[in-house]
Amino acid sequence: MVYRTAALSLSLALLPSFALAATPKDTLVIQQAAGISTLDPSATYDTFSSQIVENIYETLWTYKGGSLTAMTPLLASSLPTFTNGGKTLVVSLRSGVKFQSGNAMSCADAEYTYRRDLVTNAPESANWFISDALLGSTKNAQDNKSITWAKIAAAVKCNAQNQLVFTLAKVDPAFMAKMTFSGMGVIDKQWAIKQGEWDGSEKTWQAWVGKDLSGSPLSVKPSGTGAYSLVKSDASGVFLQAFPGYWGAKPAIKNVVMQKVGELAVRQQAFLNGDADLIEAGTRANVEAQLKGRPGVVVLDNLPTTSAQALFMNNNIKPSAALGSGKLDGKGIPANFFSDADVRRAFALSFDDSRFIKDVQSGKGSPRTMLLPDTFPGYSAQTKTYPFDPVAAKASFQKAWGGEVWKNGFVINAKYRTGHTLGQTALELLKQNVEAINPKFRINIGVEPWSEQSxxxxxxxxVMLPMGWGADYADPDNFMYTFYSSKGYFYVSNNWKDAQVDQWLDQARATTDAAQRNKLYKQVADRAYQQSVFVVLPADLNIRPIRSDLQGVSATNYNPMRSFSFTGTYLRELSKK
Known part of the structure; x- marks a missing residue:
């Protein structure tokens, strides 16, 4: 078969010592649409990279089983508790832990790791959220001159007992959760310096401020404490092998092969043939139609989700060919097209939630009021949503830009990433409904690789694209600030700003009073509804197809906070019968 030839060539490229037909008992083969951006924890911020990084490196603690709130130690010997009014955290570290280089882990490695995060803190990384907690700013020293070496050194240091001491700049109710993020894995200081990374000193720190580490030497040659070490990584995928010196229980799966396979049909055939154990399987509708009930396949359903998705409408688009004519003349749009709330509201009213839930989610979805998982505290079920209403949408289009939108029409160039079937379908449904309102309206839908889109x-x-956010940590701040704050991660791609919303979000970050935080988040959700900031996509329950011989995955231990969302577990927890 043509597919088996393709699969064999991929396997040979990644596994020089042997080739795969059907996967062996000690080998796990995973296929997904996107490649890996980086293997440097300090630069890790996308799901595809995180799911590899969290198995090479380890954090100080992690979530316990399937819980989103209870935690258990990893590289810490026990869970620490805050002192000094919630601003100081003293962490005792596990002894007898070795890195994959053979170096022994010590407090100096942890100190180096988090100082490196604070020093570099590039826009491409997740380090802004610990910088905010430890230094009082999401920016690095290049963009915020109040950040000094003395502040960084005081925020993270080892004490005389070789304990790691965090000193926060302000109370942060989400700090413990933030430290579970896969990019917070402890780095091998000696190994990193040997590879040419920052030497950890005050003398050289300024040269590393804001540096993009995604292509760093440490990304090419990582050394963590995790159960798996890197053998090979290239454009076609990643090959990991079990680390024999791992401090914990030895994993049953010795080899892990992650292959980049863009076509869903090809991934599906590999899965059904037994050439792949896990795949990026597309939408629920696709899993139920193509995989459920097939020989050798088990489908886990009704699994919790900690993600939120929306169609973004950029209020201030950077000039490019995507704007077409760049004018409101029926041949394109101006850069500020979506800055008119009537335009945004018209698009929100043109999206058919019911059809999306039926066609994409097989009826297992529900409209969301805001971009926060409804399993999280702070979710406001009372906030209004926009129904599918073509008549009201027409009225909003007629009001937009003083009637010029309705009179002249527009051309919008919307994009989705390769393999993002849900996003593609959402755009197609919106396109059909919007173009039916006025023949002068046109939405062109295109596809681009994640490496380009990111x-x-x-x-x-x-201009307009479907984009989702998977929780970095199980706290509402991770979604609310990320989506709605003008200082949040997605601001540059949506460019919507409201000073009152910014104030509410800052207040929610500064208190541990749960009731007060919930009240503030409802206020943000209500304002976002009034302004039609996003087209919020319906919530879904996770569905995961796995090969029937794969063990260690169940509804009870599935944790949606794991970056490796195919199984909701670490790779070391898996085995085959």
Whole structure:
């Protein structure tokens, strides 16, 4: 078969010592649409990279089983508790832990790791959220001159007992959760310096401020404490092997092969043939139609989700060919097209939630009021939502830009990433409904690889695109600040700002009073509804197909906070019968 030939060539490229037909008992083969951006924890911020990084490196603690709130130690010997009014955290570290280089882990490695995060803190990384907690700013020293070496050194240091001491700049109710993020894995200091990374000193720190580490030497040659070490990584995928010196229980799966396979049909055939154990399987509708009930396949359903998705409408698009004519003349749109709330409201009223839930989610979805998982505290079920209403949508289009939108029409160039079937379908449904309102309206839908899209949306170049957020940590701040704050991660791609919303979000970050935080988040959700900031997509329950011989995955231990969302577990927890 043509597919088996393709699969064999991929396997040979990644596994020089042997080739795969059907996967062996000690080998796990995973296929997904996107590649890996980086293997440097300090630069890790996308799901595809995180799911590899969290198995090479380890954090100080992690979530316990399937819980979103209870935690258990990893590299810490026990869970610490805050002192000094919630601003100091003293962490005792596990002894006898070795890195994959053979170096022994010590407090100096942890100190180096988090100082490196604070020093570099590039826009492409997740380090802004610990910088905010430890230094009082999401910016690095290049963008915020009040950040000094003395502040960084005081925020993270080892005491005389070789304990790691965090000193927060302000109370942060989400700090413990933030430290579970896969990019917070402890780095091998000696190994990193040997590879040419920052030497950890005050003398050289300024040269590393804001440096993009995604292509760093440490990304090419990582050394963590995790159960798996890197053998090979290239454009076609990643090959990991079990680390024999791992301090914990030895994993049953010795080899892990992650292959980049863009076509869903090809991934599906590999899965059904037994050539792949896990795949990025597309939408629920696709899993139920193509995989459920097939020989050798088990489908886990009704699994919790900690993600939120929306169609973004960029209020201030960076000039590019995507704007067409760049004018409201029926041949394109101006850069500020979506800055008119009537335009945004018209699009929100043109999206058919019911059809999306039926066609994409097989009826297992529900409209969301805001971009926060409804399993999280702070979710407001009372906030209004926009129904599918073509008549009301027409009225909003007629009001937009003083009637010029209705009179002249527009051309919008919307993009989705390769393999993002849910996003593609959402755009297609919106396109059908919007173009039916006025023949002068046109939405062109295109596809682009994640490596290209991730750069373009962070540069503000995308016009309209489906984008989701998977929780970095199980706290509402991770979603609310990320989506709605003008200082949040997605601001540059949406460019919507409200001073009152910014104030509410800052207040929610500064208190541990749960009731007060919930009240503030409802106020943000209500304002976002009034302004039609996003087209919020319906919530879904996770569905995961796995090969029937794969063990260690169940509804009870599935944790949606794991970056490795195919199984909701660490790779070391898996085995085959």
């Amino acid at each position: 750069v373009k949306f962070q540069n503000g170049e995308e």
